Amino acid sequence: MRKKLSIIVALLASLALLVGCNGGADGPGAGDVTEITLVNNKPETDPALRAYADIFYEQTGIRVNIVTYGGETPYAASLTAMFNAGDEPEIFVIEGMTDFVAARDADRITDMSNEPWVADTDVAFIYGGTVYGFPVSVEGWGLGYNVALLEQAGVDPSTMTNIAGIRAAFEQIDAMSDELGIEGVISMAAGAGMTWVTGIHGFNGYLALGVDYDDQSYLDRLLAGEVDVDRLTAFAEYYELLFAHSITNTLLTGGYDQQLADFALENTVFIHQGNWTDPAFAELGIDFEMGYIPHAFLPETTPGIFAGAPSWYVINGRSDGVDAAKQFLAAMSGTPEGHNFMVNEAGMVPAFNSVTLSPAGSLSQAVQGFVDRGEIYPILATSMPAGFGMNTLGPIFEQLASGAISVEEFVDLVVDAVENIGPAE
Numbered sequence: 124m125r126k127k128l129s130i131i132v133a134l135l136a137s138l139a140l141l142v143g144c145n146g147g148a149d150g151p152g153a154g155d156v157t158e159i160t161l162v163n164n165k166p167e168t169d170p171a172l173r174a175y176a177d178i179f180y181e182q183t184g185i186r187v188n189i190v191t192y193g194g195e196t197p198y199a200a201s202l203t204a205m206f207n208a209g210d211e212p213e214i215f216v217i218e219g220m221t222d223f224v225a226a227r228d229a230d231r232i233t234d235m236s237n238e239p240w241v242a243d244t245d246v247a248f249i250y251g252g253t254v255y256g257f258p259v260s261v262e263g264w265g266l267g268y269n270v271a272l273l274e275q276a277g278v279d280p281s282t283m284t285n286i287a288g289i290r291a292a293f294e295q296i297d298a299m300s301d302e303l304g305i306e307g308v309i310s311m312a313a314g315a316g317m318t319w320v321t322g323i324h325g326f327n328g329y330l331a332l333g334v335d336y337d338d339q340s341y342l343d344r345l346l347a348g349e350v351d352v353d354r355l356t357a358f359a360e361y362y363e364l365l366f367a368h369s370i371t372n373t374l375l376t377g378g379y380d381q382q383l384a385d386f387a388l389e390n391t392v393f394i395h396q397g398n399w400t401d402p403a404f405a406e407l408g409i410d411f412e413m414g415y416i417p418h419a420f421l422p423e424t425t426p427g428i429f430a431g432a433p434s435w436y437v438i439n440g441r442s443d444g445v446d447a448a449k450q451f452l453a454a455m456s457g458t459p460e461g462h463n464f465m466v467n468e469a470g471m472v473p474a475f476n477s478v479t480l481s482p483a484g485s486l487s488q489a490v491q492g493f494v495d496r497g498e499i500y501p502i503l504a505t506s507m508p509a510g511f512g513m514n515t516l517g518p519i520f521e522q523l524a525s526g527a528i529s530v531e532e533f534v535d536l537v538v539d540a541v542e543n544i545g546p547a548e
Contacts, residue, residue: 157184159213159444159451162205163191164198164434165259167402171468178460185447194379195316199509206231211441213448217256218434219505223248226437227255233438233445240456243475246432256435257452258474260465263430263490263499264324264397265415272303272392283416284424286361293368296392303392307370310385310394312377313524318517320382320395321362321524324429326516327504328418329358333425334500342503348542354421355537359523359530361420365395366524374524383407401470401484413485415493427498430490432474433505508544515540 163172169191176187190212192201199222202215206229215231217223226232227250236254241247248256273280276296282288296308313321330341341351366374370391373381386394387407393416394400404413419425438448455461456475465471466480472487472494473480482488493499504512519536522528528536 157444157447158186158188159442159447160188160190160210161214161436161448161451162198162202162212162216163189164193164216164218165399166191166194167399168469168471170406171402171464171470174468175455175460175464178464179451179454182460183450183454185450187451197316197319197513211439213439213442213444214436214451215439216259216434217248217437219507221505221507221509223250223255223437225509229441231437231439231441233440233449235438235449235452238449239453240475243456243477245476246474248432248435248437256437257456258432259434259436260432260469260471261430261474261490261494262397262399262433262472262502263415263428263493265417265428266309267386267394267396267400267413267415267486267489269386269389269392270412270414272305272389275303276392280414280416284419284426285422286357286420287422289361289416289419290364293364297368304389305392306385306390307373308368308392309365309370310382310391311365311369311374312379312382312395313366313517313520314375314377315521316378317382318513318520321520322512322515322517323504323507324397325362325395325418325520326507326512327429327502328361328420329355330503331429331500332418333421333423333427336499336501339501339503339506342506345507345541346544348544350538350541352534352538355534356530357422358420359533359537361418362520363523363530363533369524375521398470398472398482398484398486398490401482401487402468404486405470405484411485413489415486415489425500427500428490428493429502430494430499431502433502511540511544 163169169189173189176189180186192198205212217226232255234253235257240257241254244258246258247254268280276299278292278295283292293308344350370385373385383400383403385391387404387409415428417425417428436452438445455464462478462480465473466478466482470482470484470487472482472490482491516537519533523533
């Protein structure tokens with residue numbers, strides 16, 4: 124009980140997390156210092172990123188102001204509002220082709236092909252042979268699970284690599300709810316403000332589960348206005364299963380903090396989130412071991428999770444701080460302090476081959492294991508047109524979660540939405 128109370132206190136404190144400009148400490152040349160702004164899309168990494176910005180300032184005299192959006196504050200809309208207000212940050216995040224095209228068309232990108240980190244990564248954002256994006260990290264997701272609770276339930280995670288195995292495991296765990304002390308099998312949020320969980324990370328399953336890493340055929344069909352109805356039906360049935368085994372209040376009205384709290388308090392066995400949650404769990408003092416199972420909605424065995432570089436830093440060609448921004452990214456990827464920030468402080472799986480550190484976070488370690496075994500599927504949902512995942516697909520998921528529509532109606536609505544989707548570029 125004492126541990127749970129401490130977690131609750133920490134969660135309440137996290138609601139007051141400073142999300143905004145980093146004032147930083149005064150350092151060398153404070154009266155005449157170059158200042159740049161970086162817009163971050165991961166609230167979980169905000170404290171670590173601000174701390175690294177302070178280190179960089181002490182070393183270089185360049186102040187990097189950190190502005191963070193994400194979680195329950197939509198990143199894309201907030202960044203657009205900054206641009207509309209005439210605020211041009213030097214560094215911001217793109218999450219796929221749609222974001223890249225928008226930035227390119229607005230002259231907000233910079234060629235980084237000659238930067239020192241380019242030869243050190245396999246996952247830079249490249250378009251037309253030119254490097255435009257610095258990979259923030261390698262991220263991965265499936266269904267995260269509490270190792271001890273799953274063992275207590277007598278479920279072997281290796282059996283949960285197809286829909287039959289997942290269904291059987293859920294039924295077994297649900298029947299043992301009282302014994303396990305859980306309120307639901309899964310911590311899941313599908314309501315307003317959380318449509319990125321379903322419409323982007325969730326729908327990536329339809330696009331990518333079971334395919335070769337360079338196979339974009341389901342994405343290409345989607346962009347052409349077509350879906351595989353049988354595959355989409357199996358996918359919808361899987362999400363109906365997830366929703367049926369979730370805590371109802373969190374599913375329909377809970378935000379990001381509530382979703383994490385359910386899992387952190389061991390009120391659920393599973394959580395529908397990625398390894399970017401490791402820093403938040405570390406902040407809460409969570410010490411139980413975690414792992415991943417695939418979002419295996421197909422009858423055949425699909426042993427992999429989704430992993431890759433889901434986002435990239437780009438440098439704003441409209442700003443006057445291009446050189447300072449390049450220096451910051453070069454330091455992040457090429458210095459011991461930068462490596463320490465990425466792995467030990469932010470809990471990332473690094474995207475750079477020269478990094479020898481290993482993440483301490485349980486979920487990031489699990490992702491690294493899948494990557495090392497080659498059991499990964501691509502991240503494709505970020506290449507859908509802007510807003511399609513969160514604003515078009517997300518509300519359809521929400522209707523399925525609330526019981527307002529059936530699986531068949533879900534499929535019909537998605538088919539209708541896809542018909543006029545248009546290409547991402």
